[in-house]
Amino acid sequence: MxxxxxxxxxxxxxxxxxxxxxxxxxxxxxxxxxxxxxxxxxxxxxxxxxxxxxxxxxxxxxxxxxxxxxxxxxxxxxGLMPGDMWARAKVAELHLFLAATMHVNHAHKMRGSRWADDPAAHKAMQAKVTENMTDNAALIERDYLRGPWVLGAQYSTADIYLYTIARWLEGDGVDLAPFPTLRAHMGAMEARPAVEKAIALHI
Ligand SMILES: N[C@@H](CCC(=O)N[C@@H](CS)C(=O)NCC(=O)O)C(=O)O
Known part of the structure; x- marks a missing residue:
């Protein structure tokens, strides 16, 4: 591939x-x-x-x-996808939230021209990024991240997707202090050899 x-x-x-x-x-x-x-x-x-x-x-x-x-x-x-039907549905649910809501909220910082031509509108979109991404992080901390992984004991693709977007949070102005489970998740991801190997190429 x-x-x-x-x-x-x-x-x-x-x-x-x-x-x-x-x-x-x-x-x-x-x-x-x-x-x-x-x-x-x-x-x-x-x-x-x-x-x-x-x-x-x-x-x-x-x-x-x-x-x-x-x-x-x-x-x-x-073992990136759980065998259990409900766990797979929860993985799909988080994938969709990350793709359709959180990634789109992040894109309002740099890619406002997708939605408007007026520079004032771009500024208005940028002004909402920190608030929206903070709200999204709070939802994940409260409702999605059982800890240490999204599904609890089982690692899955949802962890990979979540980690990739969580790396954007600080740059988007989000204070991670109120999100201890999310911070621990990022640390646990970075301790995985596969993650360490991949992110070394993204610096
Ligand atoms: N829904 C797509 C979104 C892909 C996407 O938006 N990629 C961005 C980078 S994070 C991109 O390539 N942007 C280039 C551009 O807008 O010119 C996915 O999740 O794979």
Whole structure:
């Protein structure tokens, strides 16, 4: 498999999952500084002009949640997806919250032009980022993170996805002091060899 990725992005989640899986993969770095994600060559891989994109023997995937699910299924021995039906539903629930709500709230800081052309509107969107991300972190701390992992004792792709977005919180102005379980989760993630190996390439 081949993962197209950029530093500081959600593509870290698929990268960590690949490291955890033990599957063979290559990395292809996309240069955001030159706008490579919008070039014809990259749009032929991912017409959305975003990372990650995962090239597989079956075709190309362009959504993080789908990639995490595929990687977990391809490497069942890595134990990234619970066997229990309800636990899998809770993983899906958090994946969707992270993708559709929290990632979008974060994107209002740098990518306001997706939603408005008026610079004043961009400023107004940026002004909400800290508040929205703090609210999202509080919800996760209270309702999603059983500790030490999202599901309690069992590690899963939800932990990988959550960690990737949690890395953005301080930069978004969120004070992590009121979120001890989330802070412990980040520390536990960083103690995993696969995570350590992946994040070393994202500094
Ligand atoms: N729903 C997609 C979102 C992907 C996404 O928004 N990626 C951002 C980086 S975090 C991107 O590539 N942005 C480039 C741009 O907007 O030009 C996923 O979860 O994989």
């Amino acid at each position: 081949r993962l197209h990725l950029a530093k500081g992005t959600i593509a870290l989640a698929a990268h960590i999952a690949l490291e955890e899986s033990g599957l063979a993969f290559d990395l292809v770095w996309v240069d955001f500084a030159t706008g490579e994600q919008r070039t014809e060559a990259y749009l032929a891989i991912n017409p959305k002009g975003r990372v990650p994109a995962l090239e597989t023997d079956h075709g190309i995937l362009t959504e993080t949640s789908a990639m995490l699910g595929l990687i977990a299924e391809m490497a069942p021995e890595a």
